Amino acid sequence: MNLSIGIVGLPNVGKSTLFNGLTNDHVLAANYPFATIEPNTGIVPIPDDRLSHLAKIYNTEKIIPASMKFVDIAGLVAGASQGEGLGNQFLAHIRSCQAICQVVRAFSDANVTHVDNLHSPSRDIEIVNTELVLADLHTIERHLPKLQKEAKSNPKLNPQLEALQKIKTILGNGELLSKNQDQLVAGSNILTKLQLLSAKPVIYMFNVDEETLANTSKKDALSGLVAPSIALFVNAKLESELLELDENDRQELLLSYGQDQSSLVQLIHAAYDVLNLQSYLTAGPKEVRAWTIAKNSTAPQAAAAIHTDFEKGFIAAEVVSYKDLVSAGSKTAAKEAGKVRTEGKNYIMQPDDVVEFRFNV
Ligand code: GDP
Numbered sequence: 207m208n209l210s211i212g213i214v215g216l217p218n219v220g221k222s223t224l225f226n227g228l229t230n231d232h233v234l235a236a237n238y239p240f241a242t243i244e245p246n247t248g249i250v251p252i253p254d255d256r257l258s259h260l261a262k263i264y265n266t267e268k269i270i271p272a273s274m275k276f277v278d279i280a281g282l283v284a285g286a287s288q289g290e291g292l293g294n295q296f297l298a299h300i301r302s303c304q305a306i307c308q309v310v311r312a313f314s315d316a317n318v319t320h321v322d323n324l325h326s327p328s329r330d331i332e333i334v335n336t337e338l339v340l341a342d343l344h345t346i347e348r349h350l351p352k353l354q355k356e357a358k359s360n361p362k363l364n365p366q367l368e369a370l371q372k373i374k375t376i377l378g379n380g381e382l383l384s385k386n387q388d389q390l391v392a393g394s395n396i397l398t399k400l401q402l403l404s405a406k407p408v409i410y411m412f413n414v415d416e417e418t419l420a421n422t423s424k425k426d427a428l429s430g431l432v433a434p435s436i437a438l439f440v441n442a443k444l445e446s447e448l449l450e451l452d453e454n455d456r457q458e459l460l461l462s463y464g465q466d467q468s469s470l471v472q473l474i475h476a477a478y479d480v481l482n483l484q485s486y487l488t489a490g491p492k493e494v495r496a497w498t499i500a501k502n503s504t505a506p507q508a509a510a511a512i513h514t515d516f517e518k519g520f521i522a523a524e525v526v527s528y529k530d531l532v533s534a535g536s537k538t539a540a541k542e543a544g545k546v547r548t549e550g551k552n553y554i555m556q557p558d559d560v561v562e563f564r565f566n567v
Contacts (some may be wrong), residue, residue: 209498210275211409211477212303214282214296216330218318219311220413220442225278227446228470246278252474252496256487256528260494260560263536268493272485274474277303284333288340297341297403305407305477308334312428313415313441327412328431335382338404343377345400346370369396377404384408385435407480409473410437416444420464436476440469484557487528488512505553509563519566523549528558 215221229248251271261269279299286296300306312327350370357363369390376386383390383397383405390397397405410432418424419441429437445468448456460468467475478484482501486508487494497511505523509516526537526546534540555561 208275209273209477209481209483210277210303211305211307211473212277212279212300213307213309214279214300214334215309216283216311216334217280219309219330220313221280221309222278223442223446224309224411224413224440224469225276227440227442227449228276228473230449246280248276249273250276250470252485252498253471254485254496257494257496259532260487260489260528263531264489264491264494266491266493270493270495272496272498274477276307279303282334282337284337286337286341300338300403300406301401303406305409305480306403307409307411307473307477309411309413309442310428312412312418313443315415327428331410331431335404336380339377339380339382342383342402342404343374345402346374346377349400350374366396373397373402382408408432408435409476409480410435411469411473412437412439413442414439416441416463436480438469438472438476439465440472442469445469484555486555486557487560488562489531489560490562499555503555504551505549505555505561505563506551508555508561509565512563515567516563516565520551521564521566523553524562524564525549525553525559527556528560531560 213221213225225246225248229250251273254271257269257271261267277299279296282296308331310327310330311325314325353363353367353370357367372389373383373396376383376389383402384407412418412425412428414425414428418428419439425437425439428439431437441463444463445460448459451459456468460466478498483498484501484503485496485498487496489495497508499508499511505525506517506520509520509523524546525548526540530543530545531537531540534543534545537546540546
């Protein structure tokens, strides 16, 4: 599964600092050989302690973690949807991402100019969201007349037309579509087709100073601005400065600032949450690997993450939970203890499953 998260926000809020922190993680880069990094796109391995334990059990050195792509999307300023700043270039970047991480400046630093000299997180959020809404309105206004015309001769298109009109009303009220999921017509594929920006789930990442990081009531106030969306907190500058440290020292320092997880781990968890994802594991002497799938996937659907032929030719899945496998010490021992199950095509995958698929191709 190709997961990508677009990092958006006004200029000078710390997007690039966060992006560099997320993608130039030396600890991770040292552990996992494939963290490919392009100027504004970084593929980041998802930290997963289970993999190294499994690698020990199977005596393999090859670990392939699941990964997530981050894209640093510059150019969002007030009026961007009308061509201000970098104009609309950012739109295509956002369109290709599954979720948005909106970085909001909540640190004060007289040396770092704010885009319009006013420091107000709620106003900044409003500006960014308004641009997303306006960009979607443009898209809808381009499609609506065409669909209206087509629906006249093809009444089957009427549900799509209704959905589009409802979407237009929500956007016309200045609201993000992601906040109004319940009002959107179920089963309408129009949202997927148009890849509307404001329909993408948003995770808010407040870039705060050290004092706020450790202050629950300040953080609660910021969370309140975006509830029920997920609010995360980072001091991007501090975290990027900790990159050179080894993992233990870094964890210790983050903890001393009230952070029990790095922003990377927080963001990955939040992305799995908003996108309804989970992982499962495969393990053997050749490699151990984590795979990302949609929550509630059946075993054949999960097998398709490895290869589409695995889904087509699915016969069964041999499943053991990670905990049972680790406590038994080997797959053979887990089998002897009756912990390895054979599951069929209706089996719903669990996040801790270590799986071997049987298939016919
Ligand atoms: P972008 O335009 O949103 O990508 O912002 P940058 O990441 O380039 O950051 C803009 C400026 O703010 C840089 O000088 C950063 O060093 C600074 N900056 C970023 N994060 C923080 C922070 O958490 N605290 C402080 N004081 N400065 C920060």
